[in-house]
Amino acid sequence: MTTNQFMFFLFATIIVVFSVLTVTSRRILRAATFLLFVLVSTAGLYFMLKFNFLAAIQLTLYAGGIVVLIIFSILLTSQIAEKLEQPALTKKIFAGLAAVIGASLCIYTILLYNFIPSNLPSIGTNVDTIGQALISTGKYGYALPFEVISILLLSAMIGSIIVAKKRKD
Amino acid sequence: MAFSIYDFTSFNQAIDHALYASLPPVLAVIVEMTIIGLVFLVFYAVVGLFLVYAERKVCAFMQNRVGPNRVGPYGIFQTIADFIKLLMKELISIKNSDKLLFNLAPFIVIIASFMAIAAIPFGKGLQAIDFDIGILYVIAVSSLGVVGILLAGWSSNNKYSLIGAMRSGAQIISYELSVGLSLLTIIVLAGTMQFSQIVEGQANGWFIFKGHIPAFIAFILFLIASTAETNRGPFDLAEAESELTAGFHTEYSGIKFAFFFLAEYMNMFIVASIAATVFLGGWMPFHFSGWAGFNHVMDYIPPFVWYLGKTAFVIFLMMWFKWTFPRLRIDQLLNLEWKYLLPINLVNILVMAFIVLMGWHF
Numbered sequence: 152m153t154t155n156q157f158m159f160f161l162f163a164t165i166i167v168v169f170s171v172l173t174v175t176s177r178r179i180l181r182a183a184t185f186l187l188f189v190l191v192s193t194a195g196l197y198f199m200l201k202f203n204f205l206a207a208i209q210l211t212l213y214a215g216g217i218v219v220l221i222i223f224s225i226l227l228t229s230q231i232a233e234k235l236e237q238p239a240l241t242k243k244i245f246a247g248l249a250a251v252i253g254a255s256l257c258i259y260t261i262l263l264y265n266f267i268p269s270n271l272p273s274i275g276t277n278v279d280t281i282g283q284a285l286i287s288t289g290k291y292g293y294a295l296p297f298e299v300i301s302i303l304l305l306s307a308m309i310g311s312i313i314v315a316k317k318r319k320d
Numbered sequence: 321m322a323f324s325i326y327d328f329t330s331f332n333q334a335i336d337h338a339l340y341a342s343l344p345p346v347l348a349v350i351v352e353m354t355i356i357g358l359v360f361l362v363f364y365a366v367v368g369l370f371l372v373y374a375e376r377k378v379c380a381f382m383q384n385r386v387g388p389n390r391v392g393p394y395g396i397f398q399t400i401a402d403f404i405k406l407l408m409k410e411l412i413s414i415k416n417s418d419k420l421l422f423n424l425a426p427f428i429v430i431i432a433s434f435m436a437i438a439a440i441p442f443g444k445g446l447q448a449i450d451f452d453i454g455i456l457y458v459i460a461v462s463s464l465g466v467v468g469i470l471l472a473g474w475s476s477n478n479k480y481s482l483i484g485a486m487r488s489g490a491q492i493i494s495y496e497l498s499v500g501l502s503l504l505t506i507i508v509l510a511g512t513m514q515f516s517q518i519v520e521g522q523a524n525g526w527f528i529f530k531g532h533i534p535a536f537i538a539f540i541l542f543l544i545a546s547t548a549e550t551n552r553g554p555f556d557l558a559e560a561e562s563e564l565t566a567g568f569h570t571e572y573s574g575i576k577f578a579f580f581f582l583a584e585y586m587n588m589f590i591v592a593s594i595a596a597t598v599f600l601g602g603w604m605p606f607h608f609s610g611w612a613g614f615n616h617v618m619d620y621i622p623p624f625v626w627y628l629g630k631t632a633f634v635i636f637l638m639m640w641f642k643w644t645f646p647r648l649r650i651d652q653l654l655n656l657e658w659k660y661l662l663p664i665n666l667v668n669i670l671v672m673a674f675i676v677l678m679g680w681h682f
Contacts, residue, residue: 178418207453
């Protein structure tokens with residue numbers, strides 16, 4: 152087993168174990184913390200693939216942004232003694248069934264698919280290439296999606312300001 | 321084995337080759353990682369102890385006092401004595417607290433600062449890992465520390481801790497923006513995010529001089545925003561002693577408290593070294609173009625001395641802030657960020673981009 156494989160299995164184990172813990176923990180803040188571990192290990196996988204930019208974005212956006220927001224809202228709303236209620240047995244059984252069927256379908260499809268190693272030249276993952284691709288309008292350019300997403304974000308921001316604004320009535 | 325205090329690259333390569341020659345590759349990697357880990361641990365202990373001493377002396381100086389002066393000459397062993405006392409304190413376990421998260425929180429804070437320091441260049445060849453996205457990486461991992469503070473505040477089951485954690489969360493999330501944008505201004509000028517290239521780019525002049533006024537504005541904005549991000553005064557609302565006893569770490573004792581304490585000082589050190597590296601040339605000596613003799617004399621000072629000197633200067637500036645300005649209120653704090661720093665920063669980036677586009681920098 153090479154170091155790379157060892158690290159992959161380490162990260163994979165962490166991701167699987169903490170993913171399960173995230174949905175089974177009955178204390179909501181612990182669940183959020185376990186989710187943080189899952190997201191950080193995913194960033195570790197990206198680092199292993201030498202895709203540093205994506206890894207850093209994963210850390211900033213998910214671990215540093217979204218998890219912090221989740222924890223923040225938990226801090227505002229819940230008490231330390233609170234535990235989530237046990238769901239009913241039938242719910243548990245059906246949720247488990249759905250999870251098992253979904254997982255086996257995914258695994259079956261992945262195993263069935265014949266992965267062909269691509270022989271296209273790698274265009275690199277450095278910040279330069281990504282930045283150029285985001286604003287280029289030619290082939291492999293992402294200018295239009297980038298602008299569309301910007302408009303979406305802007306409207307989401309305006310929407311949240313309107314929702315949060317105090318009404319004078 | 322060529323050893324020189326001016327360039328550690330060949331020294332590191334020699335160690336690397338010797339390890340790979342005598343050990344299987346897996347073991348060599350583990351040994352290298354262990355060595356680097358131990359070096360950083362020792363570095364943390366030494367710098368942490370020194371910074372606490374420096375802070376007390378600077379504070380005393382600002383307040384016209386003497387400061388620690390009993391243990392050793394000028395009190396230099398005071399922090400070591402304090403540290404031994406901290407180690408021997410009882411670890412109090414709190415009833416009705418979330419034990420797992422309570423014990424986990426100090427580790428998250430300290431691991432985040434450990435991850436950040438790995439990318440800092442201390443001298444030529446003295447850098448644990450040189451990512452092509454260096455600055456982005458440091459911003460990313462340092463944003464993990466706030467999770468530890470939030471967890472500590474919530475799991476203590478104490479209202480003061482909770483208020484402290486909330487304040488610190490709001491503060492760090494908002495000031496992260498200004499830190500990122502002010503660094504982005506310099507990335508525009510440097511054209512790279514890799515720390516080694518940023519330092520190399522300052523061989524003929526530091527970025528704070530090369531970038532004219534926008535670089536200077538970015539430096540000041542970075543100082544303000546990063547002081548806030550490290551929870552230091554005048555932005556220390558998260559642990560405001562007079563209102564919240566100690567904020568998010570009220571319930572911690574002994575070594576767990578020491579972790580928070582150490583992480584706070586090390587974060588200050590990391591922020592200061594980023595400021596020194598990005599704005600003040602890192603380990604690059606001070607050069608005037610045209611003054612060959614002067615430049616030659618400056619080259620005799622080893623790079624890590626330059627680096628430590630610049631970092632110490634920025635740390636002194638931050639301590640100066642802390643002991644000069646009164647603490648802000650939470651609304652003033654958020655106003656300062658969202659109404660002043662953020663717009664100034666955005667305009668500043670535009671001005672810098674224009675200057676780089678026109679080629680007005682040198």
